[in-house]
Every structure is written in C-alpha cells, then in structure tokens.
Amino acid sequence: MSETTPIHLPKTSESERLKRIRHTASHVMAMAVQRLFPKAKVTIGPWIEDGFYYDFDHPEPFTEQDLKAIKKEMVKIIKKKLPVIREEVSREEALRRIQALNEPYKLEILADIKEEPITIYHLGDEWWDLCAGPHLDNVGELNPDAIELESVAGAYWRGDERNPMLQRIYGTAWETPEQLQAYLQRKREALRRDHRRLGQELDLFSIQEEAGGGLVFWHPKGARMRLLIENYWREAHLRAGYELLYTPHLAHLDLWKTSGHWDFYRESMFDAITVESQEYQLKPMNCPFHVLTYKTHLHSYRELPIRYAELGTVYRYERSGTLHGLMRVRGFTQDDAHIFCLPEQVADEILGVLNLTEQVLSDFGFRDYEVNLSTRPEKSVGSDEVWELATNALRNALDTKGWAYKEDVGGGAFYGPKIDIKIRDAIGRLWQCSTVQVDFNLPQRFGLEYVAADGSRQVPIMIHRAIFGSLERFFGVLIEHYAGDFPLWLAPVQLRFLPVGEQYVSYAKNIATDWQKLGLRVEVDTSGERLGKLIRNAETAKIPVMAIVGSKEQETGTLSIRTRHGGDLGALTVAEAEERLLKAVQQRCDF
RNA sequence: GCUGGUGUAGCUCAGCCGGUAGAGCAACUGACUUGUAAUCAGUAGGUCGUCGGUUCGAAUCCGUCCACCAGCUCCA
Structure with a gap:
C-alpha cells in the first residue's frame, strides 16, 4: 500500500x-x-x-x-x-x-x-x-x-x-x-478515505433508501472481499480449535427473556414478530443460540473447553440519527464465538483469544492496538464475587500477554467484564473492533452444566468474543485503512489485462482463464480504448497489477507488467508473472 | 429520537425574485488501430426524495414523511 x-x-x-x-x-x-x-x-x-x-x-x-x-x-x-x-x-x-x-x-x-x-x-x-x-x-x-x-x-x-x-x-x-x-x-x-465514498466509487457496497437505513448490500467486488475475509477467518478458527456453527436469525421471544436480553437490552432490539400467535424475536446477539447448542448434550469436564464460532448475522435497533455507513448499522454479521470452559481454563482461553486476535488483525495490516479493560456497570447482573473473579481473569491474561491497557470503570457489559481492543489505522485513528468478555451469567440462566471428575454437576464458564467485531464495520475500517487501495491478497480485482489493440484481447483472455482457474482474480479490459485510458481506468479502480499485452508480448509469450505503486516493471514471461503473483498472494505482500 | 443542513441523470453538481430542466464524467453506438494516467463524434438517460397544500402555473413557496450529512444522545 x-x-x-x-x-x-x-x-x-x-x-x-x-x-x-x-x-x-x-x-x-x-x-x-x-x-x-x-x-x-x-x-x-x-x-x-x-x-x-x-x-x-x-x-x-x-x-x-x-x-x-x-x-x-x-x-x-x-x-x-x-x-x-x-x-x-x-x-x-x-x-x-x-x-x-x-x-x-x-x-x-x-x-x-x-x-x-x-x-x-x-x-x-x-x-x-x-x-x-x-x-x-x-x-x-x-x-x-x-x-x-x-x-x-x-x-x-x-x-x-x-x-x-x-x-x-x-x-x-x-x-x-x-x-x-x-x-x-x-x-x-x-x-x-471515507469508506462511504470509496464504497460507492469502487462499487463495493451500498445502503439503499428503498430497503431502509443501516442495511447493507454487498456488491460483487465487496462480496469477493467478504468471502476472502470469511474464508481466512474460518481457517484460522478451525486451526485454533474452534467448531463452526450456523444458527437461526430469530427465535421465540421467551428465549430472550431467559437470556436476560429482554430485560437488559430491549431498547436495542427490533420489535417481536407474531407468527401463529407465538412471538419471535430477530436476534440481536448469537450467544443464546450457542448456549442452546451446548445444551443439546451432557458434557464431561474432559470435553472442555468447547469453542463454538459463527459468522452470525444480528439485527439491532439503532436510532435513525446514529446510523453511519458501515460503521453503525442495523443488520450486521458478527464473527462471534463462545468458549465454554472450566474455571481453571479461563486464563489460558483468554490468552488464546488474545493471541488469535493479534494474529488475525496483523494479517489484515493492523499491528497497533489500544486495549481497555471494562469493569462492572451499574445496570448488571451477578454477584460481586463473580465479577471480581472474571475481572481478575481478564487482567491476568492481559498481563501475561504483556499488553498495556487502561481500565474503563463501569464500562462492562451487563453480564460481565470485558477487554476491548481498538485498532489504529494508517492515519492514526482508533476503531473499536475486537472484544473478549467473561460471562458468568448466561450459563446460570440457561442452567448449563458439565460433569466434573467427581461426578458432580458444575456450571461452566462462558467466554464471549469477537475479533472483527462486525464484518461490516471491519470492512469499513479496512477500506479507510487502505484508502481503498487494498493489498494484493485482498483486492477484489488483483490484475487487469490491458490489450493495446482489439486483436490482443484473445491472447489476454486465454491467460486470464488459466489464472482464474488458479484462484487469481483477474479481468480483461475489452473497452477498446487507448492504452493511456486503459491505465488510467485501472489506476482509478485501484487495481494493484496491470498486464499490458500487444504484439511484442504476444510474439514472445510475455506480459508487460505495471503495478499501481511500482510503475512499469517491464516484460515478464507468463510463467514468471504467474509465479510471482501466486507467491505474493500467498505471502500477503506486494507483487 | 433531538438540533441544524442537504436531497435535481448512474456519479459530481448548475438551475436568480415561481413560467413544466442543464453541464462534466460514466453508459451506449460509430469512427480511429491505438504502447504506460483522459482520441473524436453522436445517442440515450430525470414524476427534480415522498405525499399533500398555495398558485393560472411549483425543482423553486408552505407543510408532512423518508433518507443522507455534521453533531447531540445512545452504543455488548
């Protein structure tokens, strides 16, 4: 970049x-x-x-x-x-x-x-x-x-x-x-860098009046990027020992009463939907669904920790005046996960979350964080001892990780203390994305249990966490961080072929087809404009690599490569160019 | 939700004191045969955000609702 x-x-x-x-x-x-x-x-x-x-x-x-x-x-x-x-x-x-x-x-x-x-x-x-x-x-x-x-x-x-x-x-x-x-x-x-402007210019997403404020449409180029982000995320989580879940978008209102959201979070929930005289609630959070999944079996202490992860789409009522591009929306997908574990596993699990968070964020280009530990708010549930225990577990994990942090007294969720991680972007702004929360409340409310070594039934501890926070917001932050000028591995279009004349289009298309099969995101400019215009169009579309093809290239089986940041790199054989592209994508670096 | 502002073509915008809309870019068509950031010409494209009111006549004035923008408030 x-x-x-x-x-x-x-x-x-x-x-x-x-x-x-x-x-x-x-x-x-x-x-x-x-x-x-x-x-x-x-x-x-x-x-x-x-x-x-x-x-x-x-x-x-x-x-x-x-x-x-x-x-x-x-x-x-x-x-x-x-x-x-x-x-x-x-x-x-x-x-x-x-x-x-x-x-x-x-x-x-x-x-x-x-x-x-x-x-x-x-x-x-x-x-x-x-x-x-x-x-x-x-x-x-x-x-x-x-x-x-x-x-x-x-x-x-x-x-x-x-x-x-x-x-x-x-x-x-x-x-x-x-x-x-x-x-x-x-x-x-x-x-x-405003993601709302770039989102439109680069045709990544839209929010449409006809559909309603705060509801995001991912256009093809944005959707490609989202898929890359999701795939990366799934692989990283599977490697880190998580299981993946898919859960519904709504559930009986009673579930939300059991969870406590109806009491503590109602002002942010959409109104319930009545179906056959039963009330259903669009989910503002995924946690109760993961809890219900946990409850489908009796678990042994030997199985713990159990880590459930889901890209779960939630809907929250936000006041109309607060909506803001992708940063503040009414429907969004959380990269959510819930870890059910033994008390003695909490510290390790939190540390594991912090390590995974650091790995994921740094792969997306964010290496500078501001960390906050938020403690018990006034509006909350649970005993003082339980809050104390949870807060200390978070503190210990941060100390082990060696991250400096500030304490936000009273800034925790109603159900537990949390660590918030803000990432610093290319121009020094901070964005709230990742969060780790200990929750002693939900397991009790839902009567979660596991069988301990002595055969007794015990209540597991639940850790709730997200790394991107919301895919929408994280995408917005990515756009602003890179000013729409995405690194090769993330760019919706990685390379565009620019034929000097129409007779070279088929040469370009043949290579493009081969490269598509290798998973590269390439396209051929068939507009028939002059080279100067083709380059200009590719530049304004912020495409990282351009491959110019004309008679020279066709005859010698080469491509003249021009990169967005490196300018004219001269001719490379098709095989060389292919190898370099694949390697750069794999290593998440420039061409 | 609240205060203020804004809403005209796909995008960026012009359109004075009311007389039924215009530019650039994009799109499309044709010509040009093109070599590292804009070839030329033509064509098409608008219930002037919504609904209502005032008026002989409304993009223009008034009201309503919606959306967006700057904030406030809120924000797991």
Whole structure:
C-alpha cells in the first residue's frame, strides 16, 4: 500500500500550551458571539482533543455566514490584545455578578462548583466567564491565522436529551498557521478515505433508501472481499480449535427473556414478530443460540473447553440519527464465538483469544492496538464475587500477554467484564473492533452444566468474543485503512489485462482463464480504448497489477507488467508473472 | 429520537425574485488501430426524495414523511 506519512499533531491533552490556546480561544469566541448576538446565553466551552467548542442558548440557529462574522469579531478582539485576568471571588459575589448578567446556565454551573473561592477570568474589562483555566496571559497571543471555526451542531444542555437543545460551535486553534494547515490536511485525508465514498466509487457496497437505513448490500467486488475475509477467518478458527456453527436469525421471544436480553437490552432490539400467535424475536446477539447448542448434550469436564464460532448475522435497533455507513448499522454479521470452559481454563482461553486476535488483525495490516479493560456497570447482573473473579481473569491474561491497557470503570457489559481492543489505522485513528468478555451469567440462566471428575454437576464458564467485531464495520475500517487501495491478497480485482489493440484481447483472455482457474482474480479490459485510458481506468479502480499485452508480448509469450505503486516493471514471461503473483498472494505482500 | 443542513441523470453538481430542466464524467453506438494516467463524434438517460397544500402555473413557496450529512444522545 501507499506510505502515507502520518501527520504528527499534538492533542490538546498532550500540550499545556494548546490547552491555554484553546481555552482562551473558546472564551474569545463566546465574547464575540455575545457581541454579535446579544440574546445568546453562554453555557460551557471546553477544549477537546483537536480544538474547542462553546455551547450557546440562542433562539435563531447560527449559519455558516454567522460563523464567518464570529471569526471576524474574534480577530478584532484578538487585535485589542486584551489581558486575561484571573480573579477569585466568593460564592456570593459570583452569584451576584451572574444575576446581574442574567445568565441562567452560569447559575447552574456555579451551583455545581464545590470549591471556593470561585475563579473568574476576565478578557480585559469587557467580558468575563466562570472558568477554572488555564489561559493565555493575553488574547493577543492567539494567532488569528491558526484559528478556524468549523461547524455548528445541536447539543443538549449537560448532554442530557431531556434538557434544552443548545447550539454548539466547534472551532480549532493551533500555535501556528502551519499546524492549522496540517490539521486541515489531515481532515481532507480522512475525507479521501471515507469508506462511504470509496464504497460507492469502487462499487463495493451500498445502503439503499428503498430497503431502509443501516442495511447493507454487498456488491460483487465487496462480496469477493467478504468471502476472502470469511474464508481466512474460518481457517484460522478451525486451526485454533474452534467448531463452526450456523444458527437461526430469530427465535421465540421467551428465549430472550431467559437470556436476560429482554430485560437488559430491549431498547436495542427490533420489535417481536407474531407468527401463529407465538412471538419471535430477530436476534440481536448469537450467544443464546450457542448456549442452546451446548445444551443439546451432557458434557464431561474432559470435553472442555468447547469453542463454538459463527459468522452470525444480528439485527439491532439503532436510532435513525446514529446510523453511519458501515460503521453503525442495523443488520450486521458478527464473527462471534463462545468458549465454554472450566474455571481453571479461563486464563489460558483468554490468552488464546488474545493471541488469535493479534494474529488475525496483523494479517489484515493492523499491528497497533489500544486495549481497555471494562469493569462492572451499574445496570448488571451477578454477584460481586463473580465479577471480581472474571475481572481478575481478564487482567491476568492481559498481563501475561504483556499488553498495556487502561481500565474503563463501569464500562462492562451487563453480564460481565470485558477487554476491548481498538485498532489504529494508517492515519492514526482508533476503531473499536475486537472484544473478549467473561460471562458468568448466561450459563446460570440457561442452567448449563458439565460433569466434573467427581461426578458432580458444575456450571461452566462462558467466554464471549469477537475479533472483527462486525464484518461490516471491519470492512469499513479496512477500506479507510487502505484508502481503498487494498493489498494484493485482498483486492477484489488483483490484475487487469490491458490489450493495446482489439486483436490482443484473445491472447489476454486465454491467460486470464488459466489464472482464474488458479484462484487469481483477474479481468480483461475489452473497452477498446487507448492504452493511456486503459491505465488510467485501472489506476482509478485501484487495481494493484496491470498486464499490458500487444504484439511484442504476444510474439514472445510475455506480459508487460505495471503495478499501481511500482510503475512499469517491464516484460515478464507468463510463467514468471504467474509465479510471482501466486507467491505474493500467498505471502500477503506486494507483487 | 433531538438540533441544524442537504436531497435535481448512474456519479459530481448548475438551475436568480415561481413560467413544466442543464453541464462534466460514466453508459451506449460509430469512427480511429491505438504502447504506460483522459482520441473524436453522436445517442440515450430525470414524476427534480415522498405525499399533500398555495398558485393560472411549483425543482423553486408552505407543510408532512423518508433518507443522507455534521453533531447531540445512545452504543455488548
């Protein structure tokens, strides 16, 4: 693939200077807004990793034009070089001053501040805000050419949808104009890689209004890639000691009541379907089906661990506003697996999952991860001891694996703690894909058991895990990671023959037919265009290898090879080209 | 679901204050006989997202619903 040099830009949290710049910029923006729109009430305006925002309560929506005017006003304020002055006041004094300004949201914020004295930051003597800081010493330190107001969006007061909707203005501010340009360049790069755009351009998939939002159609080229991904996955799992299952897409609603999903997950489930006065539920998860499969036999401790894997398609209700290309959909296929094991096997099994995950992800080009361990949430089932045991098992596996991780307290599933693995893509973005969860809940609910060495019946421990997470999302991430420029082994079309004239089409077709039989994905361009156009078309289709055929090639039994990244490689015999192709595919490297 | 924006040909988009649609690319046809990122000419292609309203007349104004986009909220 092409080596896109990652642009290194500090995040706010990594830079004390940026924190000050963005905090101050946010206040300057708020001041500018209130000068232009006296009806605007201020709320909060923190820094975020790439910039800052400020939420306003204002009766009319802000427009793009308004943003330009606000930026202009900010520049005026910056040019005044107003000093930023910190003042400490008593709670009473702060209250008095806020009331004088008639800022209701500030009153609420004040009520939430526990400490005293209250800190206030003044911009000269023209404007002030409650704020903990830190700030620049003077607004004149802001560089107007390193600031940009980006967008307006709705946001609930205090992030609660029962509260009034405010208007949030997003902005970004940097130390230098060069940094701002690099940031904007990174945004353009993300846009270039957008899987929704590439999915259409490369004809990989579609989501159609006629069918409904969040429902994915895999087109022939996308389907070829999915098949490759699935085949890889099945082989890897069979080698790792998993058994493969296929289970139905729906089941009696009662099954979901037994599993607990009806109680804990109903808001994400489609409504039940009534058939012959019985209620059926489209599955939002595969676990109960794997549990039922386990239950079809009485198992001995000698059989454990049992590892069931399935590419299981699930349907989840997602609110319409949250759908997003392949990343957030209503129907998707999980690469799901459930491991039933003995308590003493848990640590090893989790380690095995982490090893398999690393192998699979790295084969797809992802070698950089961010790992989170999520602990017990408020809404959950099971005893404290059981949670403790499960959480420790995950911790131990991570320690053995030697992976650094962060703990997300309260971020676990309702039925157990989990490890989440985010993968870092070519431009440094993180994507949630893999997950490993210990589940002490479902086995109990379904009365799972095995016969122990002493003949007693015991409850097995269940581990739930996915590596890709969802094939749809993983495909989306792959598209963005490679910018549609897939490695040879994954490319939907690996090679295209470009005949210089129509009389060479049959020569190309003969080789193409042979190569197809070897499992290579090749095609012949029969459009009859000139070579320049044929190359251009192959390039825009991001086909990794081109084989040019004309009189020279036909006479000598050769192919002139041009690769997408290596340019013209000159003539190779058909046999040489074939060998190199097969080898490159097998080794998952470039031609 | 909420706030704001958007929806015109397969794709990207133009179409002012209302007078029943246009470009480029793609597609198709023909000519050109072509050698490493765009040959030329022609043809065809649209209930202007949906349904309703205002009007003599609606792509254009109003309402509704749907979808998408930026966020919020949610997210096993």
